[in-house]
Amino acid sequence: MFAQQIIWFPSQASTTASRVDLLLYMLTTICGAVGLSVAVTLIYFAVRYRRRSNTPTPAEMRGNRPLELFWTITPMFIFIGFFVAGAIVYFDAYRAPDDATVVYVVGKQWMWKFQHPEGQREINELHVPVGQPFKLMLTSEDVIHSFFVPAFRVHMDVLPGRYSSVWFQPIRPGHYHLFCSQYCGTNHAGMVGTVHVMEPAEYERWLHLNAEGSMALEGRKVFLKYRCISCHSADENARAPVLEDLYLRPVHLRDGSTVIADDDYIRESVYDPGKKIVLGWDNLMPTYKGQVSPEEINQLIAYLKSLHRGETPNRVEEFAPPAATPPINSK
Structure with a gap:
């Protein structure tokens, strides 16, 4: 090229x-x-038709249509x-291809945190195989950042409180620089990373060597940790809407509007549950803003993507839903 x-x-x-x-x-x-x-x-005409002392004044031009x-x-x-x-x-x-692998990315002063669907987590490094499309779901934990990989020609602002996305398909193995291109504080220049593009076989070995629980499995733990099952039990005792087969489905709200249950909707429902109340239900849910971390939100979204009819865990208690939430990462 x-x-x-x-x-x-x-x-x-x-x-x-x-x-x-x-x-x-x-x-x-x-x-x-x-x-x-x-x-x-312009230069030619300025020289060619410059005024001379012995040249009569030219006739006025009426235009050339x-x-x-x-x-x-x-x-x-x-x-x-x-x-x-x-x-x-x-x-x-x-628009990313339908078969693109989704990786969740959290920008934070001053690092990039990645989580693969298989559960692998990385900081300031991203491993991907050559020839496979990847879609990055980006959000910020604090201020505005901007995800920039010059060799891929991808550049996307990363905003707190919402998701943005960008996709790429690497075509050449190698190690490529990752930058934050939006000034984000005193150590902005240090918010850098590396994208490692690997051969498919090498990438598979890397996956197995760094295997953890999948994001969906970790999301199930988050679902149980915060006692979401107390209300979203999907049975006759449910106090909140059923979450099975929810992802990307239309949700009818009390105010008569309809929204799509995408990543932003799920995130907003956790952090500000009273903003969009589902038709036919009361808002019993407390806010989890400042309690559930962005990584846990991403894991919870992955779990809800995988949650199909009849797969909601069984309730193991009969206590009332929590009136407040525990601190982040509390035991």
């Missing part, structure tokens, strides 16, 4: 990189050519082409 011959360009290490670079070259080349031609023409139409319509079609090319790259980069 031409980009790799320019030493100040990062390598093209993802399927998105070449398309982003091609768009950049097209914009730079065409805009540069137009700007240069305008400058050269074909020329005016040409320099108006031609740039319009050029910029429409820019827009279409940019839209194609944008929509391709926006």
Whole structure:
């Protein structure tokens, strides 16, 4: 690729990189050519038709309609082409493939924390296999960060209190720099990491050597730890909505609106349960904001994704739901 011959360009290490670079070259080349031609023409006319003492005043021009139409319509079609090319790259980069592996990412002053669906956890390092698409679900534990891997041409703001996402498919094994590109405090420059792209066989060995409980299994532990089962019991004694087969389903609310039970909805329901009350239920749930950590939220979401009809754990007590929540990581 031409980009790799320019030493100040990062390598093209993802399927998105070449398309982003091609768009950049097209914009730079065409805009540069137009700007240069305008400058050269301007200089030529300034010299060629400069005022001279022995030259009579030229006749007034009334315009040239074909020329005016040409320099108006031609740039319009050029910029429409820019827009279409940019839209194609944008929509391709926006929507991850359906078979993409989801990895949850938490930005925190001043580190990146990753959790794989198989349960592996990493700090400031991310291991992925070459040739497989990955979708990163990003959130911040404190301030605004920005996830940036130059070699992949991926860049996404990471916001507290909500999820954003970005995806990539690596095409070349290697080790690639990861940066926070949004100033986030005194040690912002130290918020860096590395993405390790491995051959599939090597990645499988890494998975087995670093195996932990899956995110769904850890999420089940979170579900039981905070006694969610006291209300979301999915039986005749349930005090709160059934969570089985909930993920990405429409949820009808008391105010007459409908929302989709995605990652942001689940997160908001844990931290601010009174904001969107499900139709037909009272809000008995206390807020867990400041109690359930972002990592536990991600694990709980993974568990709810896997929770199907008839799989809700059985209640083992008959106590009332908790009126308050325990501190984070309390035993």
